[in-house]
Amino acid sequence: EVQLVESGGGLVQPGGSLRLSCAASGFSFSSYWMNWVRQAPGKGLEWVASIKGDGTQKSYVDSVKGRFTISRDNANNSLFLQMNSLRAEDTALYYCTRDGRNSDSWGQGILVTVSS
Amino acid sequence: DVVLTQSPLSLPVTLGQPASISCRSSQRLVHNDGNAYLNWFQQRPGQSPRRLIYQVSNRDSGVPDRFTGSGSGTNFTLKISRVEAEDVAIYSCMQGTFWPYTFGQGTKLEIK
Numbered sequence: 001e002v003q004l005v006e007s008g009g010g011l012v013q014p015g016g017s018l019r020l021s022c023a024a025s026g027f028s029f030s031s032y033w034m035n036w037v038r039q040a041p042g043k044g045l046e047w048v049a050s051i052k053g054d055g056t057q058k059s060y061v062d063s064v065k066g067r068f069t070i071s072r073d074n075a076n077n078s079l080f081l082q083m084n085s086l087r088a089e090d091t092a093l094y095y096c097t098r099d100g101r102n103s104d105s106w107g108q109g110i111l112v113t114v115s116s
Numbered sequence: 117d118v119v120l121t122q123s124p125l126s127l128p129v130t131l132g133q134p135a136s137i138s139c140r141s142s143q144r145l146v147h148n149d150g151n152a153y154l155n156w157f158q159q160r161p162g163q164s165p166r167r168l169i170y171q172v173s174n175r176d177s178g179v180p181d182r183f184t185g186s187g188s189g190t191n192f193t194l195k196i197s198r199v200e201a202e203d204v205a206i207y208s209c210m211q212g213t214f215w216p217y218t219f220g221q222g223t224k225l226e227i228k
Contacts, residue, residue: 045165102153102171107164
């Protein structure tokens, strides 16, 4: 069974940093593109970033370019999102999803709140 | 960026009646590999999204056959043949053909 478990969220001040993690199990992690997708309170879904299975290709939505970095550790079946220079508009539930363009499996999400 | 426009945004439906949600794309969603990466997701209250349909019309394992995806080019549709109480949710389309991947605004299905 595919399992994706996010962690690392919380309350942070504007301009601060957070690192999200996603622990994956139940599948061959290194074989899959992985995504981060977010959902602001009461809003729709927004794709944030993707990373290829071997980590050699990455893509970001414009609003986070230069501030967020997606990475992975295939030895430990883990996906990460380093978030710097956080803004109020980054407040959202962040989901880890499997299989890039298809997003066939989702974690339970982790809440990030950016507020002073 | 590809814009996905869903309609309606609110969908009151009587139990047992059909429902239909439209997702229109600002450009054709055919990838270089010949596939159209148009997915449909269901998000029940308080839950994570769950994929129902991938590549326009392929139903995921465990998804009831009352859910059907169709379409081509720039027009796509999710149909529910007979709405049940458990179908109360927000339904969103997503395109995975072009970066940045994008989602529709979401359609809230409720029981009338």
